[in-house]
Amino acid sequence: MVKEIIIRGFTAITDSYREFQGKGLMVTLFLVAVVFMAYSRRDKYLKDMFVKYSIYVLAVFFVPIWYVYIYYKSDYEILYRILWLLPMGVVICYVLTETLFKLPEKIRPLGFIGALALLMLCGRLVYVNGYFTPAQNEYHIPDSVVEICEEVNVDGREIRVAVPDELLSYVRQYTTTVYLPYGRETIMGEYGGVNELRDILNADVIDTPVAVDGLREYDTPYLVVRNDARFSESLSDFGFVYVTSFDIYDMYLDSEAYIGIDYINYR
Protein backbone atom coordinates (compact mmCIF):
# COMPACT_ATOMS: atom_id res chain seq x y z
CA MET A 1 0.00 0.00 0.00
CA VAL A 2 2.80 2.41 0.89
CA LYS A 3 4.42 1.74 -2.47
CA GLU A 4 1.10 2.43 -4.21
CA ILE A 5 0.65 5.68 -2.28
CA ILE A 6 4.15 6.82 -3.27
CA ILE A 7 3.79 5.90 -6.94
CA ARG A 8 0.35 7.44 -7.30
CA GLY A 9 1.33 10.56 -5.33
CA PHE A 10 4.58 11.11 -7.22
CA THR A 11 2.87 10.64 -10.58
CA ALA A 12 0.03 13.01 -9.67
CA ILE A 13 2.35 15.74 -8.40
CA THR A 14 4.72 15.59 -11.37
CA ASP A 15 1.75 15.52 -13.78
CA SER A 16 0.28 18.49 -11.99
CA TYR A 17 3.56 20.41 -12.29
CA ARG A 18 3.80 19.52 -15.98
CA GLU A 19 0.25 20.70 -16.60
CA PHE A 20 0.96 23.96 -14.77
CA GLN A 21 4.07 24.41 -16.87
CA GLY A 22 1.92 23.94 -19.97
CA LYS A 23 3.12 24.54 -23.49
CA GLY A 24 5.20 27.67 -23.03
CA LEU A 25 8.50 28.52 -21.43
CA MET A 26 7.16 30.96 -18.82
CA VAL A 27 7.91 28.68 -15.86
CA THR A 28 11.43 28.12 -17.23
CA LEU A 29 11.82 31.88 -17.60
CA PHE A 30 10.77 32.26 -13.98
CA LEU A 31 13.31 29.68 -12.81
CA VAL A 32 16.03 31.44 -14.82
CA ALA A 33 14.99 34.74 -13.20
CA VAL A 34 15.19 33.14 -9.76
CA VAL A 35 18.70 31.82 -10.48
CA PHE A 36 19.65 35.27 -11.77
CA MET A 37 18.40 36.80 -8.53
CA ALA A 38 20.33 34.25 -6.49
CA TYR A 39 23.59 35.37 -8.07
CA SER A 40 22.85 39.08 -8.34
CA ARG A 41 23.90 41.79 -5.95
CA ARG A 42 20.50 42.83 -4.71
CA ASP A 43 19.17 43.68 -1.29
CA LYS A 44 19.24 40.63 0.92
CA TYR A 45 15.54 40.80 1.71
CA LEU A 46 14.72 40.80 -2.01
CA LYS A 47 16.86 37.73 -2.58
CA ASP A 48 15.15 36.09 0.38
CA MET A 49 11.65 36.87 -0.86
CA PHE A 50 12.37 36.04 -4.49
CA VAL A 51 14.76 33.12 -4.20
CA LYS A 52 14.33 31.45 -0.82
CA TYR A 53 10.56 31.96 -0.78
CA SER A 54 10.24 30.44 -4.27
CA ILE A 55 12.35 27.45 -3.26
CA TYR A 56 10.19 27.08 -0.15
CA VAL A 57 6.95 27.10 -2.21
CA LEU A 58 8.35 24.54 -4.66
CA ALA A 59 9.47 22.39 -1.72
CA VAL A 60 5.98 22.55 -0.21
CA PHE A 61 4.48 21.54 -3.56
CA PHE A 62 6.79 18.56 -4.00
CA VAL A 63 6.79 17.44 -0.36
CA PRO A 64 5.64 13.78 -0.24
CA ILE A 65 3.08 14.44 2.50
CA TRP A 66 0.61 15.33 -0.27
CA TYR A 67 0.85 11.75 -1.51
CA VAL A 68 -1.43 10.66 1.31
CA TYR A 69 -3.97 13.34 0.40
CA ILE A 70 -3.77 12.31 -3.26
CA TYR A 71 -4.38 8.68 -2.35
CA TYR A 72 -7.49 9.33 -0.29
CA LYS A 73 -9.07 12.43 -1.87
CA SER A 74 -10.48 12.68 -5.35
CA ASP A 75 -10.06 16.48 -5.57
CA TYR A 76 -6.27 16.32 -5.38
CA GLU A 77 -5.92 17.98 -8.78
CA ILE A 78 -6.38 21.36 -7.07
CA LEU A 79 -2.93 20.98 -5.52
CA TYR A 80 -1.47 22.84 -8.51
CA ARG A 81 -2.80 25.97 -6.83
CA ILE A 82 0.09 25.79 -4.36
CA LEU A 83 2.16 27.01 -7.30
CA TRP A 84 0.07 30.20 -7.27
CA LEU A 85 2.20 31.20 -4.29
CA LEU A 86 5.24 31.48 -6.58
CA PRO A 87 5.74 35.20 -7.26
CA MET A 88 6.26 34.47 -10.96
CA GLY A 89 5.09 37.75 -12.43
CA VAL A 90 6.92 39.86 -9.87
CA VAL A 91 10.25 38.05 -10.20
CA ILE A 92 10.25 37.78 -14.01
CA CYS A 93 9.20 41.40 -14.56
CA TYR A 94 11.52 42.72 -11.87
CA VAL A 95 14.54 40.96 -13.39
CA LEU A 96 13.59 42.11 -16.90
CA THR A 97 13.13 45.70 -15.72
CA GLU A 98 16.47 45.77 -13.91
CA THR A 99 18.16 44.19 -16.93
CA LEU A 100 16.69 46.87 -19.19
CA PHE A 101 18.23 49.54 -16.99
CA LYS A 102 21.64 48.04 -17.51
CA LEU A 103 21.29 48.93 -21.18
CA PRO A 104 22.39 52.36 -22.50
CA GLU A 105 19.44 54.77 -22.27
CA LYS A 106 19.23 55.19 -26.04
CA ILE A 107 18.56 51.54 -26.78
CA ARG A 108 16.34 50.96 -23.74
CA PRO A 109 13.10 51.31 -25.76
CA LEU A 110 14.37 48.55 -28.04
CA GLY A 111 15.20 46.47 -25.00
CA PHE A 112 11.67 47.12 -23.73
CA ILE A 113 10.21 45.81 -26.98
CA GLY A 114 12.55 42.82 -26.71
CA ALA A 115 11.34 42.12 -23.16
CA LEU A 116 7.72 42.26 -24.29
CA ALA A 117 8.57 39.92 -27.18
CA LEU A 118 10.30 37.52 -24.78
CA LEU A 119 7.19 37.35 -22.58
CA MET A 120 5.00 36.83 -25.64
CA LEU A 121 7.26 34.08 -26.96
CA CYS A 122 7.48 32.28 -23.62
CA GLY A 123 3.75 32.50 -23.02
CA ARG A 124 0.58 32.23 -25.01
CA LEU A 125 -2.14 34.83 -25.36
CA VAL A 126 -5.00 34.00 -22.99
CA TYR A 127 -7.63 35.17 -25.46
CA VAL A 128 -6.57 32.74 -28.17
CA ASN A 129 -8.77 29.83 -27.31
CA GLY A 130 -12.17 28.57 -28.29
CA TYR A 131 -13.82 29.50 -25.03
CA PHE A 132 -14.01 33.24 -25.79
CA THR A 133 -16.91 34.48 -27.86
CA PRO A 134 -18.44 37.94 -28.22
CA ALA A 135 -20.94 38.41 -25.39
CA GLN A 136 -24.50 38.23 -26.67
CA ASN A 137 -25.95 40.17 -23.75
CA GLU A 138 -25.09 41.66 -20.34
CA TYR A 139 -25.51 38.24 -18.69
CA HIS A 140 -22.79 36.60 -20.84
CA ILE A 141 -25.27 33.83 -21.46
CA PRO A 142 -26.42 32.71 -24.93
CA ASP A 143 -29.52 34.59 -26.11
CA SER A 144 -31.26 31.29 -26.80
CA VAL A 145 -30.96 30.37 -23.09
CA VAL A 146 -32.38 33.73 -22.01
CA GLU A 147 -35.28 33.29 -24.42
CA ILE A 148 -35.96 29.74 -23.25
CA CYS A 149 -35.98 30.85 -19.61
CA GLU A 150 -38.27 33.79 -20.32
CA GLU A 151 -40.61 31.53 -22.30
CA VAL A 152 -41.02 28.92 -19.55
CA ASN A 153 -41.16 31.41 -16.68
CA VAL A 154 -44.25 31.11 -14.51
CA ASP A 155 -44.55 33.88 -11.95
CA GLY A 156 -44.30 32.73 -8.36
CA ARG A 157 -43.17 29.14 -8.90
CA GLU A 158 -40.39 26.97 -10.22
CA ILE A 159 -40.62 25.12 -13.50
CA ARG A 160 -38.46 22.28 -14.76
CA VAL A 161 -36.98 22.05 -18.26
CA ALA A 162 -34.80 19.44 -19.92
CA VAL A 163 -32.23 21.07 -22.20
CA PRO A 164 -29.42 19.81 -24.45
CA ASP A 165 -25.99 19.29 -22.86
CA GLU A 166 -24.48 22.49 -24.27
CA LEU A 167 -27.09 24.60 -22.42
CA LEU A 168 -26.87 22.79 -19.05
CA SER A 169 -24.27 25.17 -17.61
CA TYR A 170 -26.15 28.33 -18.55
CA VAL A 171 -29.81 27.96 -17.64
CA ARG A 172 -29.53 28.38 -13.89
CA GLN A 173 -26.92 31.12 -14.21
CA TYR A 174 -29.68 33.24 -15.73
CA THR A 175 -32.53 32.26 -13.41
CA THR A 176 -32.88 29.70 -10.68
CA THR A 177 -36.65 29.55 -10.92
CA VAL A 178 -35.93 27.18 -13.79
CA TYR A 179 -34.99 23.74 -12.47
CA LEU A 180 -33.32 20.97 -14.46
CA PRO A 181 -33.95 17.22 -14.25
CA TYR A 182 -30.18 16.75 -14.51
CA GLY A 183 -27.40 19.29 -14.44
CA ARG A 184 -23.84 19.97 -15.41
CA GLU A 185 -22.58 17.30 -13.02
CA THR A 186 -23.74 14.66 -15.51
CA ILE A 187 -21.31 15.93 -18.15
CA MET A 188 -18.31 16.20 -15.82
CA GLY A 189 -17.01 12.71 -16.57
CA GLU A 190 -15.35 11.02 -13.63
CA TYR A 191 -16.16 13.89 -11.24
CA GLY A 192 -19.86 13.90 -11.98
CA GLY A 193 -22.70 11.45 -11.97
CA VAL A 194 -24.83 9.70 -14.52
CA ASN A 195 -28.46 10.32 -15.30
CA GLU A 196 -30.68 7.91 -17.15
CA LEU A 197 -32.88 10.62 -18.65
CA ARG A 198 -29.84 12.39 -20.06
CA ASP A 199 -28.65 9.17 -21.68
CA ILE A 200 -32.10 8.69 -23.22
CA LEU A 201 -32.24 12.25 -24.57
CA ASN A 202 -28.71 12.01 -25.98
CA ALA A 203 -29.31 8.88 -28.01
CA ASP A 204 -28.92 9.16 -31.81
CA VAL A 205 -32.61 8.38 -32.10
CA ILE A 206 -34.56 9.33 -29.00
CA ASP A 207 -36.93 6.60 -27.82
CA THR A 208 -40.04 8.77 -27.53
CA PRO A 209 -42.18 6.75 -25.05
CA VAL A 210 -39.18 6.13 -22.78
CA ALA A 211 -38.16 9.80 -22.93
CA VAL A 212 -41.70 10.98 -22.15
CA ASP A 213 -41.92 8.60 -19.18
CA GLY A 214 -38.57 9.87 -17.94
CA LEU A 215 -39.59 13.51 -18.27
CA ARG A 216 -42.83 12.89 -16.35
CA GLU A 217 -40.96 10.96 -13.67
CA TYR A 218 -38.81 14.06 -13.13
CA ASP A 219 -41.87 16.41 -13.23
CA THR A 220 -40.41 18.07 -16.29
CA PRO A 221 -43.14 19.61 -18.45
CA TYR A 222 -40.78 21.33 -20.90
CA LEU A 223 -38.39 19.65 -23.30
CA VAL A 224 -35.90 21.60 -25.39
CA VAL A 225 -34.03 19.69 -28.08
CA ARG A 226 -31.89 20.63 -31.07
CA ASN A 227 -34.04 20.99 -34.15
CA ASP A 228 -32.17 18.10 -35.80
CA ALA A 229 -32.96 15.69 -32.95
CA ARG A 230 -34.58 12.49 -34.18
CA PHE A 231 -37.41 10.74 -32.31
CA SER A 232 -38.60 7.15 -32.71
CA GLU A 233 -42.20 8.40 -32.72
CA SER A 234 -43.87 11.78 -32.81
CA LEU A 235 -43.81 13.61 -29.48
CA SER A 236 -47.34 14.87 -30.07
CA ASP A 237 -48.61 11.29 -29.96
CA PHE A 238 -47.49 11.21 -26.33
CA GLY A 239 -48.94 14.55 -25.27
CA PHE A 240 -45.93 16.81 -25.87
CA VAL A 241 -46.92 19.71 -28.10
CA TYR A 242 -44.58 21.94 -30.04
CA VAL A 243 -44.40 25.39 -28.46
CA THR A 244 -41.82 27.43 -30.33
CA SER A 245 -38.22 27.51 -31.55
CA PHE A 246 -35.20 29.50 -30.46
CA ASP A 247 -32.14 29.57 -32.67
CA ILE A 248 -31.42 25.88 -33.33
CA TYR A 249 -33.66 24.60 -30.55
CA ASP A 250 -37.28 23.41 -30.52
CA MET A 251 -39.39 23.59 -27.39
CA TYR A 252 -42.14 21.13 -26.44
CA LEU A 253 -44.61 21.25 -23.54
CA ASP A 254 -46.33 18.34 -21.89
CA SER A 255 -50.04 19.07 -22.35
CA GLU A 256 -50.87 16.76 -19.47
CA ALA A 257 -48.69 18.63 -16.97
CA TYR A 258 -50.16 21.17 -14.58
CA ILE A 259 -47.88 24.20 -14.47
CA GLY A 260 -50.06 26.59 -12.53
CA ILE A 261 -52.11 27.94 -15.42
CA ASP A 262 -53.85 26.53 -18.45
CA TYR A 263 -50.77 27.31 -20.44
CA ILE A 264 -51.70 25.78 -23.77
CA ASN A 265 -54.96 27.73 -23.99
CA TYR A 266 -53.25 30.78 -22.53
CA ARG A 267 -50.87 30.81 -25.47
Next chain:
Amino acid sequence: MKIVSPALICISILLASYLIGRGFFGHLVKKGAGFAAAVGLMVLWGVFLVISIPVIIFQNDKIGMHTIVNIYAVTVPAIVLAALILSILKTVRKRKTGDKKKEQLVLDNKEIIYLSIFFALVFYQLFKAVFYAYADGDDAFYVAMSQSLSGELDALYINNPYTGVIDGLMYRYALAPFPVWIAFLSRIFKVNAATVSHVCMPIALIPITYAIYNAIGEKLFAGNKEKKYIFLCLVAVFIMFSGYSFYPSEVFMLTRARQGKEALGNIVIPLLFYEMLDTASGDEWSITPKNYILIIFITLSGALTSVFGNILVLVALFGNFIYSFMRHAVLKEKIKAASLALPNLLMLALYVLL
Protein backbone atom coordinates in the same frame (compact mmCIF):
# COMPACT_ATOMS: atom_id res chain seq x y z
CA MET B 1 -26.09 46.21 -22.68
CA LYS B 2 -27.36 47.92 -19.53
CA ILE B 3 -24.64 50.12 -18.12
CA VAL B 4 -25.91 52.27 -15.24
CA SER B 5 -26.68 49.65 -12.57
CA PRO B 6 -23.59 47.47 -13.18
CA ALA B 7 -21.45 50.62 -13.23
CA LEU B 8 -23.00 51.67 -9.93
CA ILE B 9 -22.00 48.33 -8.39
CA CYS B 10 -18.38 48.70 -9.54
CA ILE B 11 -18.16 52.29 -8.35
CA SER B 12 -19.70 51.35 -5.00
CA ILE B 13 -17.26 48.47 -4.43
CA LEU B 14 -14.23 50.55 -5.37
CA LEU B 15 -15.35 53.69 -3.54
CA ALA B 16 -16.33 51.88 -0.34
CA SER B 17 -13.05 49.93 -0.45
CA TYR B 18 -11.02 53.09 -1.05
CA LEU B 19 -12.71 55.01 1.77
CA ILE B 20 -12.19 52.13 4.21
CA GLY B 21 -8.56 51.70 3.14
CA ARG B 22 -7.86 55.40 3.40
CA GLY B 23 -9.71 55.88 6.67
CA PHE B 24 -8.33 52.95 8.65
CA PHE B 25 -5.01 52.38 6.90
CA GLY B 26 -4.19 55.98 6.01
CA HIS B 27 -0.46 55.49 5.56
CA LEU B 28 -1.22 53.24 2.60
CA VAL B 29 -2.58 56.15 0.57
CA LYS B 30 1.01 56.96 -0.29
CA LYS B 31 1.09 53.72 -2.26
CA GLY B 32 -1.83 54.91 -4.35
CA ALA B 33 -5.59 55.16 -4.11
CA GLY B 34 -5.89 51.79 -5.81
CA PHE B 35 -3.85 50.14 -3.11
CA ALA B 36 -6.04 51.75 -0.45
CA ALA B 37 -9.00 50.21 -2.30
CA ALA B 38 -7.31 46.80 -2.31
CA VAL B 39 -6.82 47.05 1.44
CA GLY B 40 -10.39 48.25 1.99
CA LEU B 41 -11.68 45.35 -0.07
CA MET B 42 -9.95 42.96 2.33
CA VAL B 43 -11.91 44.59 5.17
CA LEU B 44 -15.17 44.29 3.21
CA TRP B 45 -14.51 40.61 2.50
CA GLY B 46 -13.23 39.82 5.99
CA VAL B 47 -16.29 41.37 7.60
CA PHE B 48 -18.52 39.48 5.17
CA LEU B 49 -16.92 36.17 6.14
CA VAL B 50 -17.35 36.87 9.85
CA ILE B 51 -21.04 37.69 9.34
CA SER B 52 -21.89 34.92 6.90
CA ILE B 53 -20.22 31.84 8.40
CA PRO B 54 -22.27 31.74 11.64
CA VAL B 55 -25.44 32.39 9.63
CA ILE B 56 -24.64 29.52 7.24
CA ILE B 57 -23.87 27.12 10.08
CA PHE B 58 -26.84 28.05 12.29
CA GLN B 59 -29.37 28.83 9.56
CA ASN B 60 -32.98 27.88 10.20
CA ASP B 61 -36.48 29.16 9.36
CA LYS B 62 -35.66 32.58 10.83
CA ILE B 63 -31.96 32.88 10.02
CA GLY B 64 -30.77 32.78 6.43
CA MET B 65 -29.65 34.88 3.50
CA HIS B 66 -31.86 37.78 4.59
CA THR B 67 -29.96 37.88 7.90
CA ILE B 68 -26.65 38.29 6.08
CA VAL B 69 -28.14 40.96 3.82
CA ASN B 70 -29.64 42.89 6.76
CA ILE B 71 -26.49 42.81 8.90
CA TYR B 72 -23.99 43.48 6.09
CA ALA B 73 -26.12 46.24 4.57
CA VAL B 74 -25.95 48.09 7.89
CA THR B 75 -22.37 47.18 8.81
CA VAL B 76 -20.71 48.32 5.58
CA PRO B 77 -22.16 51.85 5.55
CA ALA B 78 -21.26 52.14 9.24
CA ILE B 79 -17.65 51.12 8.53
CA VAL B 80 -17.46 53.45 5.53
CA LEU B 81 -18.90 56.31 7.59
CA ALA B 82 -16.42 55.70 10.40
CA ALA B 83 -13.58 55.59 7.85
CA LEU B 84 -14.78 58.81 6.28
CA ILE B 85 -14.92 60.59 9.63
CA LEU B 86 -11.41 59.35 10.44
CA SER B 87 -10.14 60.61 7.08
CA ILE B 88 -11.73 64.03 7.59
CA LEU B 89 -10.32 64.30 11.11
CA LYS B 90 -6.85 63.40 9.85
CA THR B 91 -7.08 65.96 7.05
CA VAL B 92 -8.24 68.69 9.45
CA ARG B 93 -5.43 67.82 11.85
CA LYS B 94 -2.90 67.98 9.03
CA ARG B 95 -4.17 71.37 7.93
CA LYS B 96 -3.98 72.69 11.48
CA THR B 97 -0.40 71.53 11.87
CA GLY B 98 0.41 72.95 8.45
CA ASP B 99 1.47 69.56 7.19
CA LYS B 100 0.42 69.94 3.58
CA LYS B 101 2.94 67.78 1.84
CA LYS B 102 1.27 66.65 -1.30
CA GLU B 103 3.42 65.04 -3.90
CA GLN B 104 2.82 66.41 -7.38
CA LEU B 105 2.77 63.77 -10.08
CA VAL B 106 5.17 65.14 -12.68
CA LEU B 107 6.00 62.75 -15.49
CA ASP B 108 8.52 63.05 -18.27
CA ASN B 109 7.75 61.92 -21.83
CA LYS B 110 9.15 58.42 -21.43
CA GLU B 111 7.14 57.85 -18.27
CA ILE B 112 3.99 59.10 -19.99
CA ILE B 113 4.57 56.66 -22.86
CA TYR B 114 5.10 53.67 -20.56
CA LEU B 115 2.15 54.64 -18.39
CA SER B 116 -0.05 55.04 -21.50
CA ILE B 117 0.99 51.59 -22.75
CA PHE B 118 0.13 50.15 -19.35
CA PHE B 119 -3.31 51.78 -19.25
CA ALA B 120 -4.00 50.68 -22.84
CA LEU B 121 -3.17 47.08 -21.90
CA VAL B 122 -5.42 47.18 -18.82
CA PHE B 123 -8.20 48.83 -20.81
CA TYR B 124 -7.92 46.09 -23.43
CA GLN B 125 -8.18 43.43 -20.73
CA LEU B 126 -11.27 45.11 -19.26
CA PHE B 127 -12.80 45.45 -22.72
CA LYS B 128 -12.30 41.75 -23.38
CA ALA B 129 -13.71 40.85 -19.97
CA VAL B 130 -16.87 42.91 -20.48
CA PHE B 131 -17.61 42.39 -24.16
CA TYR B 132 -16.46 38.79 -24.53
CA ALA B 133 -17.98 35.82 -22.75
CA TYR B 134 -15.74 33.08 -21.46
CA ALA B 135 -17.44 29.71 -21.20
CA ASP B 136 -16.45 28.03 -17.98
CA GLY B 137 -18.31 25.03 -16.62
CA ASP B 138 -17.66 25.96 -12.97
CA ASP B 139 -19.98 28.94 -13.44
CA ALA B 140 -22.82 26.43 -13.46
CA PHE B 141 -22.12 26.04 -9.76
CA TYR B 142 -20.81 29.38 -8.53
CA VAL B 143 -22.88 31.81 -10.61
CA ALA B 144 -26.00 29.68 -10.19
CA MET B 145 -25.39 29.71 -6.43
CA SER B 146 -25.19 33.52 -6.49
CA GLN B 147 -28.27 33.60 -8.70
CA SER B 148 -30.34 31.44 -6.37
CA LEU B 149 -29.45 33.58 -3.34
CA SER B 150 -30.01 36.83 -5.17
CA GLY B 151 -33.74 36.15 -5.27
CA GLU B 152 -36.09 35.09 -2.55
CA LEU B 153 -34.29 31.90 -1.54
CA ASP B 154 -33.17 32.14 2.06
CA ALA B 155 -31.52 28.74 2.60
CA LEU B 156 -27.78 28.88 2.00
CA TYR B 157 -25.92 26.08 0.20
CA ILE B 158 -28.86 23.70 0.59
CA ASN B 159 -30.09 23.59 -3.01
CA ASN B 160 -27.97 21.91 -5.64
CA PRO B 161 -27.11 24.82 -7.96
CA TYR B 162 -26.86 22.51 -10.99
CA THR B 163 -30.47 21.39 -10.85
CA GLY B 164 -32.20 23.24 -8.01
CA VAL B 165 -33.12 20.19 -5.94
CA ILE B 166 -32.50 20.19 -2.19
CA ASP B 167 -29.27 18.34 -1.43
CA GLY B 168 -28.44 19.25 2.18
CA LEU B 169 -25.82 21.69 3.41
CA MET B 170 -22.70 21.51 1.23
CA TYR B 171 -19.98 22.44 3.72
CA ARG B 172 -17.18 22.04 1.21
CA TYR B 173 -18.48 25.13 -0.55
CA ALA B 174 -20.44 26.80 2.23
CA LEU B 175 -17.32 27.69 4.18
CA ALA B 176 -16.04 29.82 1.30
CA PRO B 177 -19.11 31.97 0.61
CA PHE B 178 -17.71 34.27 -2.08
CA PRO B 179 -20.80 33.60 -4.30
CA VAL B 180 -22.96 34.82 -1.40
CA TRP B 181 -21.12 38.16 -1.50
CA ILE B 182 -21.99 38.44 -5.19
CA ALA B 183 -25.58 37.49 -4.36
CA PHE B 184 -25.63 40.27 -1.76
CA LEU B 185 -24.58 42.83 -4.38
CA SER B 186 -27.17 41.47 -6.77
CA ARG B 187 -29.94 41.77 -4.16
CA ILE B 188 -29.01 45.26 -2.99
CA PHE B 189 -28.54 46.75 -6.45
CA LYS B 190 -31.27 44.67 -8.08
CA VAL B 191 -29.01 43.56 -10.93
CA ASN B 192 -29.12 40.00 -12.28
CA ALA B 193 -26.45 37.91 -10.52
CA ALA B 194 -25.17 36.76 -13.92
CA THR B 195 -24.40 40.38 -14.84
CA VAL B 196 -22.79 41.06 -11.46
CA SER B 197 -20.64 37.95 -11.88
CA HIS B 198 -19.66 38.29 -15.52
CA VAL B 199 -19.46 42.06 -15.94
CA CYS B 200 -19.09 43.82 -12.58
CA MET B 201 -16.56 41.47 -11.01
CA PRO B 202 -13.85 41.85 -13.70
CA ILE B 203 -14.29 45.62 -13.84
CA ALA B 204 -13.94 45.89 -10.07
CA LEU B 205 -11.33 43.21 -9.40
CA ILE B 206 -8.87 43.43 -12.32
CA PRO B 207 -7.87 47.04 -11.48
CA ILE B 208 -7.44 46.01 -7.83
CA THR B 209 -4.87 43.40 -8.89
CA TYR B 210 -2.92 46.02 -10.83
CA ALA B 211 -3.11 48.39 -7.87
CA ILE B 212 -1.36 45.70 -5.81
CA TYR B 213 1.30 45.24 -8.50
CA ASN B 214 1.71 49.01 -8.56
CA ALA B 215 2.41 48.97 -4.82
CA ILE B 216 4.87 46.10 -5.31
CA GLY B 217 6.57 48.12 -8.08
CA GLU B 218 6.71 51.14 -5.78
CA LYS B 219 8.38 49.00 -3.14
CA LEU B 220 10.87 47.38 -5.54
CA PHE B 221 11.94 50.49 -7.41
CA ALA B 222 11.78 53.01 -4.56
CA GLY B 223 10.16 55.89 -6.40
CA ASN B 224 11.81 55.38 -9.82
CA LYS B 225 8.68 55.97 -11.89
CA GLU B 226 10.15 54.92 -15.23
CA LYS B 227 11.18 51.54 -13.81
CA LYS B 228 7.82 51.12 -12.11
CA TYR B 229 5.82 51.84 -15.26
CA ILE B 230 8.01 49.51 -17.32
CA PHE B 231 7.51 46.87 -14.62
CA LEU B 232 3.72 47.37 -14.79
CA CYS B 233 3.70 47.11 -18.59
CA LEU B 234 5.66 43.86 -18.37
CA VAL B 235 3.33 42.53 -15.67
CA ALA B 236 0.28 43.35 -17.84
CA VAL B 237 1.81 41.49 -20.79
CA PHE B 238 2.92 38.62 -18.53
CA ILE B 239 -0.69 38.29 -17.37
CA MET B 240 -2.08 38.46 -20.91
CA PHE B 241 0.34 35.78 -22.07
CA SER B 242 -0.28 33.39 -19.20
CA GLY B 243 -2.38 31.20 -21.47
CA TYR B 244 0.45 28.67 -21.80
CA SER B 245 -1.59 26.49 -19.45
CA PHE B 246 -5.11 26.47 -17.98
CA TYR B 247 -3.76 26.60 -14.45
CA PRO B 248 -1.85 29.85 -13.73
CA SER B 249 -3.84 32.21 -11.49
CA GLU B 250 -3.47 34.95 -14.12
CA VAL B 251 -5.60 32.92 -16.54
CA PHE B 252 -8.35 32.93 -13.94
CA MET B 253 -7.98 36.70 -13.63
CA LEU B 254 -8.74 37.33 -17.29
CA THR B 255 -11.29 34.59 -17.76
CA ARG B 256 -13.21 33.98 -14.54
CA ALA B 257 -13.02 37.00 -12.29
CA ARG B 258 -16.41 35.99 -10.84
CA GLN B 259 -15.03 32.94 -9.07
CA GLY B 260 -13.55 33.10 -5.59
CA LYS B 261 -10.37 31.33 -6.64
CA GLU B 262 -9.60 34.21 -9.01
CA ALA B 263 -9.75 36.64 -6.12
CA LEU B 264 -7.57 34.25 -4.12
CA GLY B 265 -4.88 33.95 -6.78
CA ASN B 266 -4.84 37.53 -7.99
CA ILE B 267 -5.76 39.68 -5.01
CA VAL B 268 -5.34 37.79 -1.73
CA ILE B 269 -2.04 36.06 -2.57
CA PRO B 270 -0.31 39.05 -4.26
CA LEU B 271 -1.41 41.31 -1.38
CA LEU B 272 -0.13 38.83 1.17
CA PHE B 273 3.14 38.65 -0.76
CA TYR B 274 3.33 42.44 -0.71
CA GLU B 275 2.82 42.45 3.06
CA MET B 276 5.53 39.84 3.50
CA LEU B 277 7.83 41.87 1.27
CA ASP B 278 7.04 45.00 3.26
CA THR B 279 7.72 43.25 6.56
CA ALA B 280 10.95 41.74 5.24
CA SER B 281 12.25 45.07 3.95
CA GLY B 282 12.71 46.58 7.41
CA ASP B 283 16.08 46.57 9.16
CA GLU B 284 14.49 44.57 11.93
CA TRP B 285 11.89 42.01 11.07
CA SER B 286 8.67 43.13 12.71
CA ILE B 287 4.99 43.34 11.88
CA THR B 288 3.53 46.76 12.64
CA PRO B 289 0.08 46.79 14.35
CA LYS B 290 -1.64 48.10 11.20
CA ASN B 291 0.06 45.50 9.04
CA TYR B 292 -0.95 42.84 11.55
CA ILE B 293 -4.61 43.87 11.32
CA LEU B 294 -4.40 44.05 7.54
CA ILE B 295 -2.89 40.56 7.29
CA ILE B 296 -5.69 39.24 9.51
CA PHE B 297 -8.20 40.67 7.04
CA ILE B 298 -6.22 39.16 4.16
CA THR B 299 -6.36 35.74 5.83
CA LEU B 300 -10.14 36.10 6.32
CA SER B 301 -10.49 37.11 2.67
CA GLY B 302 -8.48 34.04 1.68
CA ALA B 303 -11.00 31.91 3.57
CA LEU B 304 -13.93 33.70 1.92
CA THR B 305 -12.68 33.05 -1.58
CA SER B 306 -11.88 29.34 -1.41
CA VAL B 307 -11.58 26.55 1.15
CA PHE B 308 -8.19 25.70 -0.35
CA GLY B 309 -7.37 29.37 0.14
CA ASN B 310 -7.00 28.57 3.85
CA ILE B 311 -4.22 26.14 3.04
CA LEU B 312 -2.47 28.49 0.61
CA VAL B 313 -2.57 31.36 3.10
CA LEU B 314 -1.25 29.05 5.82
CA VAL B 315 1.61 27.87 3.59
CA ALA B 316 2.58 31.50 2.91
CA LEU B 317 2.26 32.45 6.58
CA PHE B 318 4.33 29.45 7.65
CA GLY B 319 7.03 30.60 5.26
CA ASN B 320 6.82 34.02 6.84
CA PHE B 321 7.07 32.47 10.30
CA ILE B 322 10.19 30.50 9.36
CA TYR B 323 11.64 33.68 7.89
CA SER B 324 11.13 35.49 11.20
CA PHE B 325 13.61 33.00 12.70
CA MET B 326 16.06 33.50 9.85
CA ARG B 327 15.94 37.21 10.51
CA HIS B 328 16.37 36.68 14.27
CA ALA B 329 13.13 38.47 15.07
CA VAL B 330 12.34 39.01 18.74
CA LEU B 331 10.07 36.44 20.42
CA LYS B 332 7.08 38.80 20.46
CA GLU B 333 7.27 39.18 16.69
CA LYS B 334 7.55 35.44 16.19
CA ILE B 335 4.43 34.93 18.31
CA LYS B 336 2.65 37.59 16.27
CA ALA B 337 3.69 35.86 13.05
CA ALA B 338 2.42 32.52 14.36
CA SER B 339 -0.87 33.98 15.59
CA LEU B 340 -1.71 35.18 12.08
CA ALA B 341 -2.49 31.57 11.23
CA LEU B 342 -5.39 31.36 13.70
CA PRO B 343 -8.28 32.48 11.41
CA ASN B 344 -7.43 29.93 8.71
CA LEU B 345 -6.72 27.18 11.21
CA LEU B 346 -10.15 27.86 12.71
CA MET B 347 -11.78 27.69 9.29
CA LEU B 348 -10.04 24.40 8.53
CA ALA B 349 -11.12 23.05 11.91
CA LEU B 350 -14.72 23.97 11.04
CA TYR B 351 -14.31 22.22 7.70
CA VAL B 352 -13.04 19.06 9.38
CA LEU B 353 -15.58 19.11 12.24
CA LEU B 354 -18.64 19.89 10.15
